[in-house]
Amino acid sequence: MPKPALPMKPTGWFQVAWSDEINVGEVHRMTYFDLDMVAWRAQSGTVSVMDAYCEHLGAHLGHGGTVVGEVIQCPFHGWQWNSEGRNVCIPYEDRPNRGRRIRTYPVVERNSSIYIWHDTEGREPYFDVPDIFADFHDGRSAADYYPQARLFRTRLQIHPQYVLENGVDFAHFKYVHQTPIVPLFTRHDFDTPVSYVDFTITFEGDEGQIIDDVNSGVEAINGGLGVAVTKSWGMVDNRTISAITPVDDYTSDIRFVVYIGRVPGDESEKAQRKAQEFAQMVIDQFAADIEIWQHQRYTLRPALATSEYDGFTAFRTWANQFYPDSPAQLHPAAAQHD
Ligand code: FES
Numbered sequence: 001m002p003k004p005a006l007p008m009k010p011t012g013w014f015q016v017a018w019s020d021e022i023n024v025g026e027v028h029r030m031t032y033f034d035l036d037m038v039a040w041r042a043q044s045g046t047v048s049v050m051d052a053y054c055e056h057l058g059a060h061l062g063h064g065g066t067v068v069g070e071v072i073q074c075p076f077h078g079w080q081w082n083s084e085g086r087n088v089c090i091p092y093e094d095r096p097n098r099g100r101r102i103r104t105y106p107v108v109e110r111n112s113s114i115y116i117w118h119d120t121e122g123r124e125p126y127f128d129v130p131d132i133f134a135d136f137h138d139g140r141s142a143a144d145y146y147p148q149a150r151l152f153r154t155r156l157q158i159h160p161q162y163v164l165e166n167g168v169d170f171a172h173f174k175y176v177h178q179t180p181i182v183p184l185f186t187r188h189d190f191d192t193p194v195s196y197v198d199f200t201i202t203f204e205g206d207e208g209q210i211i212d213d214v215n216s217g218v219e220a221i222n223g224g225l226g227v228a229v230t231k232s233w234g235m236v237d238n239r240t241i242s243a244i245t246p247v248d249d250y251t252s253d254i255r256f257v258v259y260i261g262r263v264p265g266d267e268s269e270k271a272q273r274k275a276q277e278f279a280q281m282v283i284d285q286f287a288a289d290i291e292i293w294q295h296q297r298y299t300l301r302p303a304l305a306t307s308e309y310d311g312f313t314a315f316r317t318w319a320n321q322f323y324p325d326s327p328a329q330l331h332p333a334a335a336q337h338d
Pocket residue numbers: 054055056057058059074075076077078079
């Protein structure tokens with residue numbers, strides 16, 4: 001398997017699970033960023049994510065570790081570790097080993113997802129994970145939507161940046177998503193680690209229409225490279241979360257969520273069925289992207305069309321900030337313009 005051209009250890013927020021995968025008292029195993037980790041939910045409901053191996057003699061806490069109140073207990077000798085990864089109890093000693101700590105990751109639980117902050121330099125989070133409801137400031141909440149429809153694909157050869165690059169790639173919509181005409185981007189705001197992309201798009205009508213006459217679109221908020229949320233307007237009310245998390249130096253897990261808006265006053269089975277069908281259509285569109293991404297080779301010097309140049313350059317310049325280890329090789333000057 002060839003290594004991707006982009007580093008697989010970017011900085012930012014990345015989804016590692018869905019909330020309902022980790023109930024109170026449960027310990028969940030996972031591997032992300034080439035590290036074995038555990039996520040566990042304390043009695044209070046708080047989720048902690050930490051490296052999987054006990055700092056005593058290295059037992060894997062995800063194989064027999066148990067949640068005891070607010071701490072996790074190692075299956076090997078019963079040492080207990082709190083949500084900060086600190087040792088709080090050695091059952092056969094008077095006092096814990098206060099100096100020893102298991103590495104933990106900042107966690108945000110939001111929109112039924114569990115996100116961790118990853119930064120190879122160990123910096124604290126310096127931006128927030130987008131919230132699919134609050135960040136669109138329209139007073140809507142999960143109660144206005146049907147339960148999430150989900151897609152989960154694991155260990156695909158996809159780099160997180162491929163997914164977000166869709167946000168400037170207007171031409172692919174017509175070919176991958178069968179839109180009758182190419183969308184029009186109305187906002188590209190790449191000034192901060194959280195970026196904003198809005199576009200006018202339609203899936204209806206024929207090639208003869210003019211994009212300026214189209215009255216529907218999508219607003220996207222990208223929280224770094226790992227998480228993007230979208231809201232649609234002027235079409236079936238839908239919102240999505242796409243989350244891409246590197247597993248190792250070659251592959252990523254992809255999670256995609258669709259919310260379909262409830263029609264106020266219509267609790268019928270028919271409305272529910274229609275919502276499910278539409279959610280599946282949105283998921284199918286995302287799966288069509290995945291089909292491209294998982295076979296794509298990232299191109300450092302793409303042969304961009306003139307109309308693509310500004311968007312891609314702005315996007316790639318923005319993306320560079322999330323690679324503390326190797327920004328130079330990714331400089332957008334490498335992109336060719338002819
Ligand atoms: S290895 Fe965890 S308590 Fe000994």
